Amino acid sequence: MDVFEAVQTRRSIRAYQERAVEKEKLVKVLEAGRLSPSAANQQPWHFIAVTDKAARERLFTAYNRRWFVDAPAIIVACALPEKSWSRQDGEEYWKVDVAIALQSMVLVARELGLGTCWIGAFNEEKVKEALGIPQKVRVVALTPLGYPAEQKGPVADRKPLEEIVHYDRW
Ligand SMILES: Cc1cc2nc3c(=O)[nH]c(=O)nc-3n(C[C@H](O)[C@H](O)[C@H](O)COP(=O)(O)O)c2cc1C
Numbered sequence: 001m002d003v004f005e006a007v008q009t010r011r012s013i014r015a016y017q018e019r020a021v022e023k024e025k026l027v028k029v030l031e032a033g034r035l036s037p038s039a040a041n042q043q044p045w046h047f048i049a050v051t052d053k054a055a056r057e058r059l060f061t062a063y064n065r066r067w068f069v070d071a072p073a074i075i076v077a078c079a080l081p082e083k084s085w086s087r088q089d090g091e092e093y094w095k096v097d098v099a100i101a102l103q104s105m106v107l108v109a110r111e112l113g114l115g116t117c118w119i120g121a122f123n124e125e126k127v128k129e130a131l132g133i134p135q136k137v138r139v140v141a142l143t144p145l146g147y148p149a150e151q152k153g154p155v156a157d158r159k160p161l162e163e164i165v166h167y168d169r170w
Pocket of ligand 1: 118141
């Protein structure tokens with residue numbers, strides 16, 4: 001599968017098989033995050049791979065969906081803002097950096113036959129409580145990771161290029 005095909009066929013998967021994710025696949029997904037680019041190469045990220053059932057169950061308080069905690073693995077993508085590169089006007093890039101890393105993981109997961117679903121609507125304090133994450137760390141996003149128990153076609157519901165692309169100026 002080439003990168004474009006992974007982009008075209010990646011979908012949000014909200015039903016997972018119980019089957020565990022093989023260790024080497026999990027590590028390859030995490031490696032895709034590690035290899036991702038970040039502003040000034042600051043790599044202001046930490047990733048928590050949650051496979052322990054009790055720990056996944058605790059995350060139910062942070063994102064109240066059965067399909068989410070029933071996935072065999074959950075990746076929690078975190079940032080250390082103090083490590084982030086900032087623009088001169090003060091704009092911090094940790095959210096961008098961590099989002100790039102998580103999307104790399106999502107695409108490699110797709111290549112490996114694994115499903116994911118970006119989760120942004122979580123309670124950050126509850127995630128921190130559930131996993132012992134220090135206060136200075138920010139949780140950017142989560143994704144379940146596992147073999148899909150639902151089949152979805154390629155991405156279709158997107159705005160056409162003509163509506164969103166500008167050439168040379170807005
Ligand atoms: C930053 C971000 C946050 C999201 N948060 C959630 C979420 O909390 N719960 C959920 O079910 N889906 C969430 N999604 C998934 C989107 O709803 C989904 O990507 C979008 O509807 C397009 O569908 P597709 O991923 O199947 O192509 C999120 C996606 C992104 C990129």
